[in-house]
Amino acid sequence: MSRKKTGKGKGSSKSPKASPSSSSSSRDSGRMAKGLAAAAAPTSGLVYPCRPSLGNSGEFYDIAFKVSDAGGDSGVGKTCLLVRFKDGAFLAGSFISTVGIDFRNKVMGIDALKVKLQIWDTAGQERFRSVTHAYIVMLMVRFTCLSAWLTEIHEFTQQDVVVMLLGNKADSTHDRVVKREEGEKLAKEFGVPFMETSARSGLNVELAFTAVAKELKHRTMKEPDEPNFQLQEYVDKEMRTAGCCHS
């Protein structure tokens, strides 16, 4: 498989033509005005490796996927989680709600491959019409409206979309909205994998995205007789191995 280059860092673009599959490095990541994302985004989660390279800042990748954090109500920490994952930092200070959609790229080493995740950061108010391109939707919800979110996901996304439920703000008994046991119970009820994260401490952030990247890579490249990747088993095992949590 040929290696492709990707840019890093967060850029900005307002043009509806500023699809992440464009070849300009300034379009490698950016912000889109609300309502433009559906037109701008390709309909598949896989970014085709035969396309021109996305950027010129020097990171190579073998395969790329789109991921979205849609489904999280405003303020649950979607943007902070992505910033923690991408830059290893916590966005402290006053809360600035995302307007429209942002995206960030990160290349991860998964098994012997370089996997690029192109992660779309939606506003809490954004609905799924704008993220139908996403292969994986990482829900970060207050759990009260999980059922409604899931219904909407299955209505507006690809049939084989992978959903992962994240309970963020695990660092704070004050800020967190649900207990871990409640999250686990609900996730089981709806048949989606679940884990707790904290953008503030970094708890499980890398692990959540690694699990997603492994699932995507596996789906794309697995042999017909190979068993499916078990995302929940993987994260449970990794957390046990680490003695509880990854940060």
Ligand SMILES: Nc1nc2c(ncn2[C@@H]2O[C@H](COP(=O)(O)OP(=O)(O)OP(=O)(O)O)[C@@H](O)[C@H]2O)c(=O)[nH]1
């Ligand atoms: N304690 C704690 N606070 C967090 C964490 N993640 C985010 N926050 C805080 O929660 C607030 C909202 O975070 P954002 O990441 O902007 O929320 P969002 O989900 O992107 O919100 P929208 O863009 O409106 O959809 C900010 O004040 C953050 O500092 C976390 O892991 N722990």
Ligand SMILES: [Mg+2]
């Ligand atoms: Mg946000």
